[in-house]
Amino acid sequence: MTTKTKTSTAKKRTSIGSRRSPDAEAAVLAAARDLISERGYAGFSVDEVARRAGAGKTTIYRWYPTKADLFIAIYTTERSASVPVPDTGNLVADLVQYTTSLWRFWAAHPAGAALRGLIAEAQGTPEALSALRDRFLPERTADVRRILTDAANRGELQAHEVDDKISLWVGFSWLKLLIGELHKEEVISPVMMQIAGLSSRPKQ
Amino acid sequence: MTTKTKTSTAKKRTSIGSRRSPDAEAAVLAAARDLISERGYAGFSVDEVARRAGAGKTTIYRWYPTKADLFIAIYTTERSASVPVPDTGNLVADLVQYTTSLWRFWAAHPAGAALRGLIAEAQGTPEALSALRDRFLPERTADVRRILTDAANRGELQAHEVDDKISLWVGFSWLKLLIGELHKEEVISPVMMQIAGLSSRPKQ
Structure with missing residues (x-):
């Protein structure tokens, strides 16, 4: 490794x-x-x-200059071309495939530990916080943004919902990374359905 | 203060x-x-x-015994009775009120910094990770679980969706805490609608 x-x-x-x-x-x-x-x-x-x-x-x-820069460099070096961006023509299928690949990548590679380090470091210094929020996050959510934007173009969601859905997706994935539950992949599919806006409403 | x-x-x-x-x-x-x-x-x-x-x-x-224990003690001392649990009879209204109160509490009190510290510490030691995941999280999500369970009883969502919605809610709120965006309250309402399963689907 x-x-x-x-x-x-x-x-x-x-x-x-x-x-x-x-x-x-x-x-x-x-x-x-x-x-x-x-x-x-x-x-x-x-x-x-x-x-x-x-x-x-x-x-x-x-x-x-900072540990945060080192963590981002580790992540970026490893990340390129490691997680394919699916294009199945269906939002839920794309999100499930992409999230599963990313979680496995985080669990198996030093990039996962580097991201945990970056988030932790951002709780201590303003420079690391800015690196995480203003540099890392926009770059590293480009793929999921493309998946959601393509789905909006197909009519699977409204364009103005994309940013909120990215926040939901990032928050959910970070939570599982930060509490060490990336192996619990069975939650991915139902949660991606909810993020896609397909949560089943109770029969009235 | x-x-x-x-x-x-x-x-x-x-x-x-x-x-x-x-x-x-x-x-x-x-x-x-x-x-x-x-x-x-x-x-x-x-x-x-x-x-x-x-x-x-x-x-x-x-x-x-650990910094994590100290952070949890700070949080617990402050948290009691600081964030009221609404019961409006409507899931979105309850979630919006509760999330707004909690984010303001995190931003204004040392408990917010203590939670950031606890999450950061959990990235370094297994004891802190376990304290965060197995002790802090179940206790501290009891209120939002009650809001969601009450809504399920009223027929606003299905009971089997409660755990996933808690994960979405925790992930989203932690994300905003961890990147220092608790003041951006305008995202709360649309995101709570999405978590409630009320995201507006495009007109076909």
Whole structure:
């Protein structure tokens, strides 16, 4: 599961300096990724990342000014192309497939621990809060926004409901991440039906 | 806003020993409450609580073995009778009133900062995660469960939907707490309609 930095045999890396070389950056990210998976948020420190990567702490801080930046970098590196965006032509089916893939991705990859760390860190510093709310959230909800917007275009919901449904979907998924219940996938289908506005009303 | 411990003039408190006296406990809780409001999760430490309360660190740990226990105690002390549970006979109206009261309470009282701290702490230690999921959540969702169960009894939703709707409601409210958007109350009403299953479907 861990990704080791590969240095080509031709080009021997001597030490990680402050120059932002791809090798050095990969070593720092790999160390950060391993550390958050192994020790979680409480055991994560830039000191330990520096030690494992053989990098200077000030160098790391120059590249990633806050822990939040490191968590976002871990998430972003892993996230690309890991969770496919379905397009079945049906809102509930799309939401169920996408949510199931994302929860499994969070549970199986350091990205899940990194997101937990980012949310926790955001409770402590205004910079992390802003990174989470103003940078991470808009970027990382683009896929579910597309699923909902496509459904609105097909007439499955009203366009003005998209933002609220994104909030419901994010809140529900974060809750399950934050309380460690990503394995309880049986709740996904009924809840996605409710988010889609298809909750069954009692027979009158 | 801060609650100072009152010691009666008749009974002079000399020092806070390990005996769990009401005065000593109140002093510790008041110090913890002040500290979490002033400094937030990142600035919260048992060391500082002990210093402010004039109590021993080991004494505090004996009463509250983890930070999570302290956060729950702060929340519980403040929460009692602060947020009325409406009973208008209409699910959406009940949810809107209750959610508005709760968000204002979270924003205005140290309990909101304590809950943010509890959620953050739960990302670091298994004990805090269990305290949050298995102790705090069931107790603290009893009110919204009653609102939803009463509505199910009136025929406004089906009884088997209650748990999923609680998850949607908790997830949505936590999201707004965790990203610092409790003041954006205009989202409450449309989202509560969606949770109630009253999202307007497009005209076909």
